Amino acid sequence: MHSADELRALVEDALGELALHRDIGPLEDAVRYGFEGGKRIRPVLCLAVGEALGRDPEELLPAACALELVHSFSLVHDDLPALDDDDTRRGRPSTWAQFDEASAVLAGDALLVEAFRLAATYETTALVRELAEATLGMIGGQHLDVAGAAPDLASLNRLKTGRLFESAVACAVAVADVEPQTWPVFGREVGALFQLVDDLLDGDGFVLVQGQEETRRRADEAAERALSALAELDADTSVLRGLVEGLATRTV
């Protein structure tokens, strides 16, 4: 078994060596810029679930990279002036601010397509379908958010953040070709945990609605439910337990 840090290093190497399609030409700079510097939580989660199910990280790396590219696509487009209008991301100019709006629209598009190209390197089309459904949820969530039309914050987070976490778990389960058991519950709770802690760290989202204390309580409950789901699985979930604890107590 690899530690979470070792898995993260594998993801970082794979992303660094990713052969982007030659036809994107000079857009490659903006595309690479768009996926540099992330925490790689989703791909690490995917690899760790795969390894808990006895699958070599090498086998899951294309799916893991695809998840990170979808995540990066969403950030590059969400940061655009017409959407969230964020000129900073990960401590440096966001893609549109570093390049220009046209390049950011096209780089986001290319990130998305490269993700599907990676997902299509598997024998089965299951990963493409899983990733497509998750991405449509994220897009729908972002639209509700921008339009101020979300029914409630929990539903919105489930779409915008939760779907890709669920997909990170589901992609590993699909490659391992095992019964889902409580894996979907685990994916859902990890996604909720990540978002709640994000709100605590940023002082927004749930913190503004429910307050700091209630948000902390909900995050701890999500962590407990994630750990309970793991406990029911017939798999070596030691690294995943560490990931959940790391997400619950993270400070960045």
Place this chain on the structure above:
Amino acid sequence: MHSADELRALVEDALGELALHRDIGPLEDAVRYGFEGGKRIRPVLCLAVGEALGRDPEELLPAACALELVHSFSLVHDDLPALDDDDTRRGRPSTWAQFDEASAVLAGDALLVEAFRLAATYETTALVRELAEATLGMIGGQHLDVAGAAPDLASLNRLKTGRLFESAVACAVAVADVEPQTWPVFGREVGALFQLVDDLLDGDGFVLVQGQEETRRRADEAAERALSALAELDADTSVLRGLVEGLATRTV
């Protein structure tokens, strides 16, 4: 065999009945708006190649619709103010002008993902890979165009227009699971023909560089090469010959 008009009606019906993913929610209006009113040339080409190879249009319809969604995605994003800044498309407001920029960015994203979801309904991942490569070429071409960095007009057209025409042919060949023979040549020449006639009708592109007469000559040559490629194929290409002649003489 179905006529081109019959194939177009099948495409129109399939697009009208397309079940978009429920998670896109109220964004569905902008997504449907984005693919309404097209001439459906690429999907009809795909179905006609499939039928020439003995495949039922039903079998090719998901691929055909995916091609039209990719084409629509490219128009919705290209029309954005930060790119070509077109407020009119197909005689009515472009998607961003009808809705807003944020909705157009997200609707374009959703069109792209729905295309891959359709391509992934086949047993093989070949269609997803084919469509992804074509789309990356289109994105790379649009980036060169916006940045004014294209080496020459023919290379640019090959990426922006040609790749998806080639892909329409290649998707049908992949589903029919036959040897490519001269099909790739046919796809390339039909794409070139379409773009040259577009320039003639709009009075731009090649017409501005080479003049009306030379552009007409090149279009006719592309049509001839497309017909020659068809003549070498072991397939019933009567409908395809009609399509080529229709593209060469079209007035809209």
